[in-house]
Amino acid sequence: MRDSIFAAIARRFPTERIGSSKLLAGIWRTLFYLFRPAKPFIMRLPHYAAWVHPKKGTLTRVILRRGAWEPLETDFFVSRLKPGSFVVDAGANFGHYALVASGIVGPDGLVVAFEPFPRNFELLRSNISLLPVQNTIAEQAGLADKSGSMDLITDEDNPGGHSFNPNLIWKPGAKISVPVYALDDYIEERHVNRRLDVLKSDTQGYEWRLVSGARRTILRDRPVVLCEIAPAALKEIGDSHEELLRFFEEAGYSILMMDRGKDALVPLGYDALRRHFDETGREFEDVIFLPPEGGLEAGLDRVPDEAGEVGVVEAVDLLNAGR
Template sequence: MLSKILKWVWDKLSKEKQDRITKILDNSASFRNLVSILRPNIVDVKGNKMYIDPKRNPAIALYDIGGYENAETQLFERHIKDGDVVLDLGANIGYFTLIAAKLVGVNGKVYAFEPDPTNFSFLKKSVEINNYKNVICEQKAVSNENGKLKLFLHKFQTGAYTIVGGGSNYVEVETVKLDEYFKDKNSKVDVIKMDIEGAEGLALEGMQNILSVNKNIKVFSEIMPTQLEKTRINGENYLNMLTYLGFNIYEIIEEKNKSNLKLINPSQFKEFVKEKIVTNIFCTK
């Protein structure tokens, strides 16, 4: 009953207010402590079991009242079919990985890349408890070359770890260039989801061949201009790169609990990145 009441209240809020509340709760030590007491360490995600640490991942506690990546999830589900190959870049603890694994079925495959050791352990446990044999988990950060880099850790938000940040709190992680990774594998890729905190442009540089040979490939990407600015590929450059590769770019907008798409014309790129703090885009050829 409480869950239904909370869902009703949540649905009345605008997307902007939902995002603001989620961010506040993510950074609230008191909320983290409360959630760690009240929530189990396994939640149901679209019929999948997913391991979480409520204290580390408080935003997921809002999942069962409809407060977690609604628009993106709807669109993601709509564009994945049986037999597809999906790349989850920045898989975190496995939310989109598990959804994709169920949708692609035994004839498909999901490659989940997550560099953070703790997030990766939760990802692996969730894949194993659901007995998915079609998921390959890689503890690596996706970039434009193979090597090693520092992964800078956020004090509270486990989804905000980045290889383009700074600070004294970091772990060293392996990086992977996807064109190299798939060189000796079947290069068929149908869907890519990227949420890698400003390293999206670097990842894009490292998958030029994949994006060229797969004519019907679709890309879901978070875009955070302030993070992208920390690399030589800023937000405007990132969108121009996608356009050069033949993509039409749409902003994913949630309206009345449904996902809608708004086309972003190249002439609008400069203004678009100026206006946005963080948003999600969908790219299709």
């Protein structure tokens, strides 16, 4: 009974605003702990509705508490989308970036979400079914440098940690053979005759393999690339973040990095990012690679102020301030 009552409350409560209102967030948490729902329910978020699981097992527990997922990165992601855009979400999990993109690219756009882990994939498909416009394709597969199949090792302690590398698993679970595609092959074989506008990668150390398999598409289409870079995870499989950075540097891309101390996106040079990885030993960083047309300005809307157009750093500050 309490599950049904709470699901009805969630349908009416402005859950899409709890990430920006402490009052609403407090009321929501009180209701949640009062009813303690055990079953999944549909929750509205700023850009979409999704099935949320109150018990351990999926990343949706985070959005249940916070009302949002990676809000600053999401704001930037939204700024790069327009009706008709083509977006690829690699490592989609429950589908946050794919779901956000769907509502903006509209009926003329296309979103392809890759998620190899079966349980996450089913949740992704359920969330896609809630979309008002069916412009999103879910693929139960990973992206790599070559098309074929690989063994995915599940992580029983980390719902976002399933990996092709057993050394990265907190608590190893079942091993599952899953298909993988080189993105270049996928686009060619599916006859996707579109320019790729945005590529998001969260692949637990397989980011260089993904980029290697998408090299032709990236150099041809110059998409914005949102990429979680995990130096230690890359090293575990014989890759290097140096290779990844060198590819984008030689392709003329510029960088924004999520500075977690400042809770802001900051412009950064390649040498500075290399030093950051060497000196901090960070497990991962969220990095945005901006295409070369116009340098850093290509990655931002140029926002005029009273004196005219502002520079790149000022535009980043405005984007951060406008969360």
